[in-house]
Amino acid sequence: MRSFSYLIIFLFFSCQLKAQTNLIDPAIKTPKAVLDNFMDQRFGMFIHWGPVTLRGTEIGWSRGINVPADDYDNLYKEFNPVLFNADEWVKTAKDAGMKYLTITAKHHDGFLLWPSAVSDYNIMNSPYKVDVVGLLAAACKKYDIRFCIYFTVLDWHDPNYPFHKPGQKNIDAKADMKKFVLTMKSEIQELVNNYHPYMLWFDGNWESPWKNEYGIDIYTYIKKLDPKVIINNRIGANSEHTKLGPEILGDYATPEQKIGALNMNDPWETCMTICNQWAWKPNDSLKSLKECIQTLAKTAGGNGNLLFNVGPMPDGRIEKRQATRLKEMGNWLKLYGESIYKTKGGPFKPNEIYAATRKGNKLYIHVFDKKSNELILPALHAVLVRKAFLLNGGAINYQQAAGVITLQLPAQLPDQNDSVIVLELNTNAESIPVIS
Ligand code: JFZ
Numbered sequence: 126m127r128s129f130s131y132l133i134i135f136l137f138f139s140c141q142l143k144a145q146t147n148l149i150d151p152a153i154k155t156p157k158a159v160l161d162n163f164m165d166q167r168f169g170m171f172i173h174w175g176p177v178t179l180r181g182t183e184i185g186w187s188r189g190i191n192v193p194a195d196d197y198d199n200l201y202k203e204f205n206p207v208l209f210n211a212d213e214w215v216k217t218a219k220d221a222g223m224k225y226l227t228i229t230a231k232h233h234d235g236f237l238l239w240p241s242a243v244s245d246y247n248i249m250n251s252p253y254k255v256d257v258v259g260l261l262a263a264a265c266k267k268y269d270i271r272f273c274i275y276f277t278v279l280d281w282h283d284p285n286y287p288f289h290k291p292g293q294k295n296i297d298a299k300a301d302m303k304k305f306v307l308t309m310k311s312e313i314q315e316l317v318n319n320y321h322p323y324m325l326w327f328d329g330n331w332e333s334p335w336k337n338e339y340g341i342d343i344y345t346y347i348k349k350l351d352p353k354v355i356i357n358n359r360i361g362a363n364s365e366h367t368k369l370g371p372e373i374l375g376d377y378a379t380p381e382q383k384i385g386a387l388n389m390n391d392p393w394e395t396c397m398t399i400c401n402q403w404a405w406k407p408n409d410s411l412k413s414l415k416e417c418i419q420t421l422a423k424t425a426g427g428n429g430n431l432l433f434n435v436g437p438m439p440d441g442r443i444e445k446r447q448a449t450r451l452k453e454m455g456n457w458l459k460l461y462g463e464s465i466y467k468t469k470g471g472p473f474k475p476n477e478i479y480a481a482t483r484k485g486n487k488l489y490i491h492v493f494d495k496k497s498n499e500l501i502l503p504a505l506h507a508v509l510v511r512k513a514f515l516l517n518g519g520a521i522n523y524q525q526a527a528g529v530i531t532l533q534l535p536a537q538l539p540d541q542n543d544s545v546i547v548l549e550l551n552t553n554a555e556s557i558p559v560i561s
Contacts, residue, residue, distance in 0.1 A: 148341060148361075148374055153348040155355050155376045160392050163324070163355055163377070165467045166224035166271065167425055168458075170451075171396055171434035172214070173229050173275075173403040175236050176200035176251065178439040184404035185233025185329075188281055189290030198246075198282065201236055205252040209441025211260035215268045217435075217443055221451035222458030224466075225271035227326050227432060230258050230316060232275070233291075235282030239319070243311045246282065262320040271323040274316055278360070279329035283308065287334045296334070306339050310346055317350040324355035326432075327375075331364035340374045357394070369393070380429075384420060387427040387474050389559060394430040395420075399447055405436035411446055414453050418542040419480075421454065421465065422491040426480025428470030457542065460517055464489035464545045472557040473503060483554035489516070490546040495534050500546075503560045504528030509551040516545040523548075 177184045179200050180192050188197040218226050230238050237247035239258035248257055258274070265272035280286045281293075285308065287300035316322065325347060330340065340361035347354050359366060361374030369378045369391040377392035378385065385393045397420060400409035412420075417433075424431040435451070437443045458465060468482035468489065475481070479500065480491045492500060506528045513521040513532060522533040530548070538544040548554075 148337075148371065149344055153345065153352065155353070159353055159355060160376055164392050164428075164430060167430050167465050167468075168221075168223050168421060169225035169227060169271075169273070169394075169430065169432045170214075170218040170221065170223045171227050171275075171432045172437065173232065173434060174257075174437050175229065175232060175234065175238065175404070176204035176439075177234060178405045178436070179203060181406050182404070183402050183406075184229065185277070185281065186291050188234050194290065197234065201246070201248075201251045203252070204248075204439070206437075206439060206441030207253070209253075209255065209257065209260075209437075211257075211264035212267070214261065214437070214443060215264040215270055217448050217451055218270055219268045221433075221455040222462060222465075223270065223433070223451075225273055225323065226261065226265055227273040227275050227324070228258060228261050229275040231277050231280070231312065233277050233279055233281055233329050235277075235280040237312070239315070241312060241315055243308055243315065258316070258320055262322075272320065273324040273326055273355075274320065274322040275326040275328060276313065276316065277329040278309070278327055278335055279332050280305070288332055300334075302334055302339070306342065309343065313343065313347060314350060317347060317354060321351070322354060324357070326357050326379075327360040330359045330362060335362050337362040337374065344374055367393075384423050384475070385427055385429045387471055387559060389428055389469070389471060392430075393428075394432050395424050396432040396434060398434045398436075399450060400436070403434055403436060405438050405444070409436075411450060414450060414457075415542045417450060417454050418457050419491075419493050422482075422493075422543050423475040423480045425465045425468060425482050426470045426473075426475035426491065457540070461540075461543065461545050464491065464516060464547075469555050471559050472505070472554075473560055483557070486550045486552065486554055488548040488550060488554045488557075490532070490548065492534065492538060492544045492546060493542075495538055498534055500532040500534055502530040502532070505530065505557060505560070507552075508557060510548045511551055512547075512549040514547055515539060516547050521546055 173184050182191045240249040240256050241247045262272045281289050285301045285305040287296040356376050357379050358373055358375030363373050367380040380395045385395050400411050402409050421431050435447050464482050468484045473481045478494050482489045510525050513523045524531045
């Protein structure tokens with residue numbers, strides 16, 4: 126009897142394991158080399174945009190809350206962003222040192238920024254009548270920026286989706302999820318076939334109508350259209366976006382509005398707004414340059430990417446102050462980019478004083494703040510510092526005793542936001558285990 130129950134338990138767990146590891150056929154999962162390439166980019170531009178900018182409220186979330194649904198759903202009839210210039214947006218990303226760009230082709234309000242044969246609720250029925258997604262894809266190609274597409278799962282506008290506004294609890298009996306998933310697939314087919322995105326950034330997967338089986342179906346479908354497309358971890362029925370694992374669908378984790386934790390195994394990308402709101406809001410508070418640069422350095426220090434969001438205005442332009450802030454980040458990256466792009470994070474955990482990145486035999490210490498004349502780093506055993514110097518500057522005096530590295534900081538740090546000290550090691554910095 127006893128061994129029988131063990132058998133049952135064993136069978137139960139092995140079935141679970143099988144179900145988990147077989148979520149997606151390993152033969153079609155995005156190859157590691159593709160994801161490694163994605164993680165080398167480190168910095169991308171997120172763009173939240175649509176007719177809702179005419180009201181200055183949050184995209185999707187304000188529908189039926191701050192803006193009556195009927196008003197919201199008719200905004201596209203006035204949406205005429207005549208100053209939109211795809212090249213200018215992409216140049217703004219390029220000058221910021223960004224390597225990829227992700228546009229909200231479809232957000233929770235269901236409006237499509239591309240000419241679609243699937244739904245009339247699209248940009249060609251606005252007075253503007255311009256293929257925003259297509260022009261951005263072309264501009265990205267021109268400036269060598271990888272083009273990515275945000276696509277929502279939940280759609281509060283579609284009658285076939287059971288919820289029609291944020292927080293709704295009662296299911297619309299007239300909704301039809303099977304038809305809804307078919308619509309999604311047709312839209313995704315248009316996007317993948319016409320614009321060849323590097324990545325699809327799904328979102329809105331946390332409401333109860335969405336099931337893992339739909340996510341598996343969509344992931345598999347995309348891979349048939351283009352095996353190389355990268356897919357984030359918001360396509361299965363999970364609401365925990367910071368995690369990755371065999372039970373979670375998708376290629377990389379997506380912590381939101383917070384810097385992800387140091388992780389040398391799972392690829393991740395933090396998405397964060399340059400102001401507070403995702404979509405444009407007049408006079409929204411803008412992050413300081415210090416916060417912007419340190420966010421990027423702490424993200425790289427945790428071995429992740431930063432997808433930094435701007436919300437262009439209803440006339441089609443990115444706000445001058447947002448573009449200026451991005452340019453300032455780009456200026457910093459021109460000097461210090463070596464310590465960000467194509468690096469790994471760690472081995473130290475990022476904190477308020479410093480973060481570390483590494484490449485080859487170099488360890489880059491990003492110094493945020495000078496609390497005293499010395500910066501003491503945790504012990505690195507069996508690793509010797511051969512040389513220490515400021516990136517773009519002179520030598521740094523240091524001692525190393527029992528592994529502990531003590532750096533003598535200059536009287537004044539050369540960069541008030543992030544000064545980088547390079548430590549040349551006697552070994553490959555990338556193989557040092559994480560110091561916890
Ligand atoms: C989601 C979107 O809803 C948001 O509009 C934006 O596009 C961002 C990048 O992703 O953010 C979320 C996700 C989950 C919740 C709220 C916002 N939630 O569960 O309350």
